Amino acid sequence: MDLLRHLDFFVAIAEEGHFGRAASRLGMAQPPLSQGLQRLERALGVVLVDRSSRGARLNAAGRDLLPRARALLEDAEELRRAASAHGADAPLRIGAVPQLTARAAAAVATACRAAGGGPPEVVTGPTTELVDGLSAGRLDLAVVVHPALLGTLHSGPVHRLAxxxxxxxxxxxxxxxxxxxxxxxxxxxxxxxxxxxxxxxxxxxxxxxxxxxxxxxxxxxxxxxxxxxxxxxxxxxxxxxxxxxxxxxxxxxxxxxxxxPLRLRAVWRGPGPDPAVRDAVLAALGAEPAA
The missing domain is CATH 3.40.190.10 (Periplasmic binding protein-like II)
Structure with a gap:
């Protein structure tokens, strides 16, 4: 389980007081959000939210853990920013689903190298693993199959490949x-x-x-x-x-x-890689034969 991602779910539900509004805020459907909170509660061994037809309200455990959850999320973001400051020369880490053709994967890698100035590290994996890798900071950008549960990640337009x-x-x-x-x-x-x-x-x-x-x-x-x-x-x-x-x-x-069509889109965690790299990846995907 991606702890930070699920803590983000918890904080959104706590602040919105409603699963529907929290899902809208995170740009995701309501059922996966509810399931994510349940996974977090099972992992922690405690119920955090009282559910009712009128919404979601924190119980005593939820109220006690909410400040800690916010602090963990803030610390994680600060850690990412600090790491980025030391990693200017680190290779760009790109993820791609197996459905991406070899030609398209090569075009994406070439575009990243041209825009970023160095050879990227490219890993292949299913959409769910790539999304988790982005959320955890192990990847800088990924090409995933659409639709997919992205949480707070940013994404480019959907490309429909023939x-x-x-x-x-x-x-x-x-x-x-x-x-x-x-x-x-x-x-x-x-x-x-x-x-x-x-x-x-x-x-x-x-x-x-x-x-x-x-x-x-x-x-x-x-x-x-x-x-x-x-x-x-x-x-x-x-x-x-x-x-x-x-x-x-x-x-x-x-x-x-x-x-x-095979629907693909580029996904990254804000602020993500250099905009020139993102634009290059989007252009490479857009150059593939469309359905």
Whole structure:
């Protein structure tokens, strides 16, 4: 659990006196905020807030711990500022989700180097880990899948990257050369990143597929390589933004009707990296083929 992030939730709820207003202040949905407070209470072993239909009110434990929570958050921010003053020459730490194509990841790294003057350190991880890394100060900027629970992090615009379907070559839907109707893929599993890697984006994709007539069970594929293997076995189909992803036994097809874009956005913790670096990353993402 990211203690500082969850303390931020607690302070917002305490100051707003209402889960809805606190969620709006933090730029997030109310259920994850409520769940975050519950995780904090379990970790501390004490209930902090009395819930009712009229709002949220601190109990005795909450009132006692609120000043300490504020002090911890202030100390953490002061520590980050002090570290930044000593780290002017430190490499920029960039995070990227596995769904980001190799070409796009290289473009982002090149843009950071050109704008920042040195080679960045690039790590790959799921959206949830990258968000936690940003919140904890381990990363300076990350490219994550949208939508995602960002808390108090700052973010750039959403970029919609064009995608294609990966199908088993022997599947009936792969017989033609035209776009594939999604409901024709019934019986195949969806090879996709585990829900824990990005719950909001995962749920949005499954809801979209169901609205278009395809109810399918997901099978875990942490990255495009794993998805490609599952498709090649004939068990699943996948959705990829990588125009170069191909393999024997796998065919690429466009999706019929509305596209299924990969939604990405750059995220950072304020004040974040140099604005020139942020602008360079946003420009690199914007240069990718759009849906």
């Amino acid at each position: 995608t294609a379907l990966l199908l088993p070559a022997e599947h009936a839907a792969a017989a033609g050369t035209g776009p594939v109707v999604l409901r024709s893929l019934r019986g195949l599993a969806l090879a996709a990143a585990p829900r824990a890697h990005g719950p909001a984006a995962h749920d949005l994709l499954r809801d979209t597929l169901e609205q278009r007539g395809l109810v399918t069970e997901p099978v875990s594929a942490p990255d495009d390589r794993a998805a490609l293997v599952l498709v090649a076995t004939g068990r699943a189909f996948a959705i990829t933004a990588d125009p170069d992803l191909r393999a024997p036994g796998v065919v690429r097809r466009d999706v019929a009707g509305e596209p299924l």
